[in-house]
Amino acid sequence: MTTAKSWKIGREIGDAVVKASSNPNRRWYGPHMAASVRAISERIPLVDFVLEIRDARTPLSSEYELLRKFSPFSSKRIVVLNKMELADPLELKKWMAYFQGRNYLSYAVNSHNKECVKNFLNFLQSQVRELHKSGHSGHTTTMMLLGVPNVGKSALANSLHQIGRISAAEKGKLKHTTVSSQPGDTKDIMSLKIGSHPNVYVLDTPGVFPPKLLDAEICSKLALAGAIPDDIIGETELARFCLTLLNSSHEYKKWAKLCKSQDVTGSLSNESSTSSAQRKRQYPTDHTQDFIVYDVRRVLYETISVFNGNLEDDISMGELVETQFAALRTVLRVTEEASEFADLRVASKILNLYRTGRLGHYTLEHASC
Numbered sequence: 001m002t003t004a005k006s007w008k009i010g011r012e013i014g015d016a017v018v019k020a021s022s023n024p025n026r027r028w029y030g031p032h033m034a035a036s037v038r039a040i041s042e043r044i045p046l047v048d049f050v051l052e053i054r055d056a057r058t059p060l061s062s063e064y065e066l067l068r069k070f071s072p073f074s075s076k077r078i079v080v081l082n083k084m085e086l087a088d089p090l091e092l093k094k095w096m097a098y099f100q101g102r103n104y105l106s107y108a109v110n111s112h113n114k115e116c117v118k119n120f121l122n123f124l125q126s127q128v129r130e131l132h133k134s135g136h137s138g139h140t141t142t143m144m145l146l147g148v149p150n151v152g153k154s155a156l157a158n159s160l161h162q163i164g165r166i167s168a169a170e171k172g173k174l175k176h177t178t179v180s181s182q183p184g185d186t187k188d189i190m191s192l193k194i195g196s197h198p199n200v201y202v203l204d205t206p207g208v209f210p211p212k213l214l215d216a217e218i219c220s221k222l223a224l225a226g227a228i229p230d231d232i233i234g235e236t237e238l239a240r241f242c243l244t245l246l247n248s249s250h251e252y253k254k255w256a257k258l259c260k261s262q263d264v265t266g267s268l269s270n271e272s273s274t275s276s277a278q279r280k281r282q283y284p285t286d287h288t289q290d291f292i293v294y295d296v297r298r299v300l301y302e303t304i305s306v307f308n309g310n311l312e313d314d315i316s317m318g319e320l321v322e323t324q325f326a327a328l329r330t331v332l333r334v335t336e337e338a339s340e341f342a343d344l345r346v347a348s349k350i351l352n353l354y355r356t357g358r359l360g361h362y363t364l365e366h367a368s369c
């Protein structure tokens with residue numbers, strides 16, 4: 001099975017991030033990250049639970065490395081694999097087994113799905129009850145959400161707060177912590193109430209990395225998943241990497257039916273009718289319509305199917321990706337004449353579709369490795 005590190009483009013992206021992280025003027029490890037690390041370090045010994053939020057597509061690479069510095073700590077640790085609906089479901093099962101096998105308390109969640117968050121909240125409440133049975137005397141239980149940037153800490157904190165308050169039939173204004181598709185937008189620690197009798201609070205924290213990132217393979221996956229600002233690598237390179245992985249996976253084969261019948265927009269709308277309202281809530285800034293997503297999938301399927309080159313070879317793969325960029329201009333209605341601008345617009349749309357799960361489900365690392 002090919003992996004992210006099998007590809008030259010993945011290694012180049014990883015190396016570029018490592019290099020950027022050792023630049024003394026690195027913008028993405030600003031003073032706010034150093035201040036956040038200090039604030040988090042002071043609070044870790046005071047909280048009852050540490051919820052380490054990881055991205056289900058990168059369960060190892062999105063580890064919150066700074067936690068190692070604090071281990072062992074007295075708070076109970078739970079590893080939460082967020083964005084579970086974007087990951088390959090079979091790989092997700094393997095990862096859950098992997099964490100259980102290592103005696104980690106773990107849970108997979110989709111922060112945008114109410115039912116899923118409700119179940120997660122029930123799970124957290126059962127953990128709180130256990131804590132009280134084992135002698136915890138305080139009236140308030142605190143849970144700190146920790147994680148690298150963009151794994152969905154704020155989205156999860158908001159959803160838990162909203163559902164927790166509704167189930168407790170509490171009145172009063174709901175609070176909101178900032179959710180953004182850009183990494184690094186949470187700047188302060190914020191506390192949100194998620195349960196009453198006993199009171200339970202989650203502390204949302206800014207996503208932080210260690211001051212230097214050293215492992216190029218990890219960096220390439222974090223960049224693709226959106227944990228590192230896109231402009232460090234450039235959207236075009238990231239989209240090329242994304243297409244490389246898509247072309248070397250089996251996911252595109254599911255789109256074969258899109259080519260056999262011309263009247264498949266109906267099936268895509270059926271597929272999306274159940275979830276379109278939900279999707280609108282999830283991605284309020286993304287307006288790519290279903291029929292365009294269908295055309296993108298069809299073009300990707302067709303370009304891979306007719307390609308004669310060796311898909312294990314970097315140069316041939318690069319040729320296929322360039323063909324796809326050109327073909328996608330039409331379906332994505334990109335009309336710019338200058339090729340680099342056209343590529344940039346195609347790249348930005350491809351990345352968005354990929355990161356919102358509309359180009360399939362991918363896990364960028366395998367539990368067996």
Ligand SMILES: Nc1nc2c(ncn2[C@@H]2O[C@H](COP(=O)(O)OP(=O)(O)OP(=O)(O)O)[C@@H](O)[C@H]2O)c(=O)[nH]1
Binds near residue numbers: 085086150152187357
């Ligand atoms: N598909 C999907 N997207 C999610 C999920 N949770 C969060 N997101 C999206 O991921 C992006 C980042 O979410 P945030 O909650 O801002 O992430 P964060 O970890 O607080 O980010 P920092 O402020 O960088 O630490 C946003 O676009 C969210 O809408 C999820 O479970 N599924």
